[in-house]
Amino acid sequence: MMLKAAEYKDPQHNLKTEKFLSAEKLYLPLSQHTGKPSKVCVQENQIVQKNQIIAESNGFISASLHAPIKAKVSKIKKHFHPKFGKTKTIVLSAQPEHKPDGHPNQTAGLDQFRKDQLLTAIAKAGIVGMGGAGFPAQVKLNPPKGIDTLIINGCECEPYLASDCRLMIENLKGIFKGIEIISKLVAPEKIIFAVEENKKEAIKKINFFLHRKKNNSKIELRVLKSRYPQGGEKQLIYSLTKRKISGKMLPFDLGCIVNNVATCFAVYEAVYFNQPLTRRIVTFCGDALVEPKNLWVNIGTTLAELIEKEIIKFKKNPKKIIFGGPMMGDAVTNLANPILKTTSGVLFLEKLPKKEEESACIRCGRCVNYCPINLIPLEYAKMVKKEKYQELKDYYIKDCIECGCCSYVCPAQIPILDYIKLGKEKIK
Amino acid sequence: MTPQLKLTVSGSPHLKDKAKTSYIMRDVIIGLLPAVGAAIYFFGILAAILILNCVVTALLTEWIINRIRKQKNTIYDFSAAVTGILVALILPPSIAWYGATIGVVFAILVGKHLFGGLGSNIFNPALLGRAFLAAAYPRMLTTYTKPGQFDTITEATPLMLQKFSHKLTSLDKLFLGNVSGSLGETSAICLLVGGLYLLLRKSAGWRIPVSLLISLTLVATAGYLINPILGTPVFHLLAGGLLLGTFFMATDPATTPVTAKGRFIFGATCGILIMVIRYFSNLPEGVMYSILFCNALVPLINRYTKPKAFGRKERE
Numbered sequence: 001m002m003l004k005a006a007e008y009k010d011p012q013h014n015l016k017t018e019k020f021l022s023a024e025k026l027y028l029p030l031s032q033h034t035g036k037p038s039k040v041c042v043q044e045n046q047i048v049q050k051n052q053i054i055a056e057s058n059g060f061i062s063a064s065l066h067a068p069i070k071a072k073v074s075k076i077k078k079h080f081h082p083k084f085g086k087t088k089t090i091v092l093s094a095q096p097e098h099k100p101d102g103h104p105n106q107t108a109g110l111d112q113f114r115k116d117q118l119l120t121a122i123a124k125a126g127i128v129g130m131g132g133a134g135f136p137a138q139v140k141l142n143p144p145k146g147i148d149t150l151i152i153n154g155c156e157c158e159p160y161l162a163s164d165c166r167l168m169i170e171n172l173k174g175i176f177k178g179i180e181i182i183s184k185l186v187a188p189e190k191i192i193f194a195v196e197e198n199k200k201e202a203i204k205k206i207n208f209f210l211h212r213k214k215n216n217s218k219i220e221l222r223v224l225k226s227r228y229p230q231g232g233e234k235q236l237i238y239s240l241t242k243r244k245i246s247g248k249m250l251p252f253d254l255g256c257i258v259n260n261v262a263t264c265f266a267v268y269e270a271v272y273f274n275q276p277l278t279r280r281i282v283t284f285c286g287d288a289l290v291e292p293k294n295l296w297v298n299i300g301t302t303l304a305e306l307i308e309k310e311i312i313k314f315k316k317n318p319k320k321i322i323f324g325g326p327m328m329g330d331a332v333t334n335l336a337n338p339i340l341k342t343t344s345g346v347l348f349l350e351k352l353p354k355k356e357e358e359s360a361c362i363r364c365g366r367c368v369n370y371c372p373i374n375l376i377p378l379e380y381a382k383m384v385k386k387e388k389y390q391e392l393k394d395y396y397i398k399d400c401i402e403c404g405c406c407s408y409v410c411p412a413q414i415p416i417l418d419y420i421k422l423g424k425e426k427i428k
Numbered sequence: 429m430t431p432q433l434k435l436t437v438s439g440s441p442h443l444k445d446k447a448k449t450s451y452i453m454r455d456v457i458i459g460l461l462p463a464v465g466a467a468i469y470f471f472g473i474l475a476a477i478l479i480l481n482c483v484v485t486a487l488l489t490e491w492i493i494n495r496i497r498k499q500k501n502t503i504y505d506f507s508a509a510v511t512g513i514l515v516a517l518i519l520p521p522s523i524a525w526y527g528a529t530i531g532v533v534f535a536i537l538v539g540k541h542l543f544g545g546l547g548s549n550i551f552n553p554a555l556l557g558r559a560f561l562a563a564a565y566p567r568m569l570t571t572y573t574k575p576g577q578f579d580t581i582t583e584a585t586p587l588m589l590q591k592f593s594h595k596l597t598s599l600d601k602l603f604l605g606n607v608s609g610s611l612g613e614t615s616a617i618c619l620l621v622g623g624l625y626l627l628l629r630k631s632a633g634w635r636i637p638v639s640l641l642i643s644l645t646l647v648a649t650a651g652y653l654i655n656p657i658l659g660t661p662v663f664h665l666l667a668g669g670l671l672l673g674t675f676f677m678a679t680d681p682a683t684t685p686v687t688a689k690g691r692f693i694f695g696a697t698c699g700i701l702i703m704v705i706r707y708f709s710n711l712p713e714g715v716m717y718s719i720l721f722c723n724a725l726v727p728l729i730n731r732y733t734k735p736k737a738f739g740r741k742e743r744e
Contacts (some may be wrong), residue, residue, distance in 0.1 A: 410447070
């Protein structure tokens with residue numbers, strides 16, 4: 001059973017995306033993706049041009065990193081990272097640029113590209129899965145097995161977030177061009193565009209787009225009920241195709257591939273405009289802000305600068321700041337944390353749920369009921385408390401996707417997911 | 429100017445639904461209120477005193493044990509109050525006050541805390557308390573009073589009448605509760621209302637009650653077809669402690685399996701066992717022993733119904 005959590009999507013769903021691409025300092029961590037951190041290929045004090053590569057992909061599963069603006073590399077040092085504490089980061093200081101901001105010229109049409117050229121273009125653009133996992137796109141889009149179903153993920157099931165929704169409303173054409181490119185790469189029999197029903201405007205636009213083009217498009221729009229964690233890769237594949245991707249499989253093992261809408265858009269920009277992934281839409285919201293905003297920002301922009309320039313304004317001082325959604329996002333310690341390629345939203349919360357003290361598990365089974373992976377979360381909490389780490393494996397702890405449903409529903413207020421993460425760490 | 433912030437850092441998720449242990453227990457108490465009302469209506473002031481005695485004893489015992497074990501006070505999770513009310517409702521109305529007190533103390537002390545407290549207990553504490561009394565003071569638990577009588581006039585319960593005299597009590601009497609029996613088990617309608625409330629509030633899972641009632645109905649139907657004197661299925665559904673046990677004790681989360689499949693197995697086994705005891709044993713009623721027996725099976729059921737992780741083929 002999937003969770004029907006409170007959505008808090010209003011009014012972010014209906015806020016037109018604004019732009020803030022003029023941050024003066026950018027902090028670009030070398031680890032913004034799954035896999036090996038990128039390798040720095042610039043030196044301190046060097047001037048880099050807009051879109052110039054500043055760190056290279058370092059291995060098969062890795063991604064490159066680009067300068068979002070013309071800038072001076074002011075430092076390469078350890079800096080705050082929303083997920084990993086402090087990691088190696090390239091710090092850029094903006095330099096005046098005379099060229100007007102805007103898209104570079106469009107490159108050749110899709111027909112002129114071969115498959116390997118497309119993959120190179122995507123790899124060169126440093127594209128990673130933008131839904132949150134950050135898996136390098138050139139690896140994902142070159143599956144070792146045949147794909148029959150390409151799934152485009154526009155679910156955005158985390159509460160509060162609206163960046164994918166806005167992208168679908170405002171840049172749908174680009175997303176469809178991106179889908180076309182991906183479809184050329186993986187040659188699926190069927191393309192499913194999945195959107196949750198709470199995104200009414202986006203659904204209308206997609207429908208309009210699909211029906212207006214009287215081509216025999218393979219794309220099928222599927223409107224799903226709004227449930228959490230349906231936007232998760234495994235859950236989405238199951239909701240759409242009833243195929244179950246186990247903990248030791250990857251989606252292509254069962255002929256599926258899932259791409260977030262923002263990734264599709266990034267692929268489009270990379271192929272058509274030679275535009276590397278240097279910016280994205282981020283939803284800024286929460287009760288501590290004067291008003292929520294959807295913003296195009298450069299990767300590497302810090303919260304501190306957004307506050308200083310009054311791009312986002314505090315109504316009250318937030319007590320918690322979360323990178324990502326409230327279910328899976330990471331709480332950060334300060335405003336120096338930068339926006340990453342995978343940051344779809346930042347929440348500023350003033351009113352926190354009252355911290356209830358953890359009490360004894362009454363074995364009610366709610367966590368079992370809501371676990372999308374059919375695990376028995378309460379046992380993990382018990383085993384970790386008793387330090388019986390070896391037993392965790394028998395209960396497939398590694399299959400846990402850390403969606404947080406177990407902690408969310410626990411009447412005894414046990415932070416089950418915290419115990420699971422600790423347990424995973426212990427048996428590594 | 430960037431403000432100085434004092435930020436909380438904690439693991440995800442950062443949202444939480446409203447569920448609380450005390451809300452679940454509170455729902456159980458609300459669900460029991462119709463039965464409590466019926467008990468007082470049919471058995472008068474005696475019933476009220478007995479219930480009060482049990483609840484106060486339960487809370488006091490819990491509080492003292494908390495003190496001895498140097499734990500936080502757990503009275504406000506209401507689980508002790510639930511146990512107190514349940515013990516009262518499964519005792520005969522005429523039981524001596526000290527009998528009830530002993531039963532409750534045993535339920536909380538041995539049934540719950542000796543096993544490690546709420547959630548760690550293997551057996552339903554209330555039923556264990558009653559089982560203890562049944563073993564230690566059998567006479568106390570076999571003397572039942574006629575409803576509406578202030579003097580103790582004993583009367584056999586419907587299940588005793590059926591079993592030992594082959595007399596069937598009329599169904600409307602069973603339905604309303606105007607029969608002899610334990611305090612809270614007599615009125616089927618009140619128990620159904622309370623039970624439905626629990627299920628609708630999702631404070632008790634539906635799988636155990638549903639599977640229990642279905643399996644019991646099946647066995648009772650087969651029995652009735654073979655020998656009508658054994659009683660109709662409807663009689664068996666309404667008589668004795670069945671509904672009270674089904675909705676309020678077989679659904680006790682701590683002492684039942686955690687998986688969906690496990691809960692079906694638990695409920696079905698329980699239903700069959702109840703009928704086996706009612707048909708073949710020397711006892712008129714089998715709800716208590718069936719649930720206790722199934723409680724003991726829970727670790728085994730949990731182990732064999734461990735669900736396969738999403739997409740995994742084999743168990744290991």
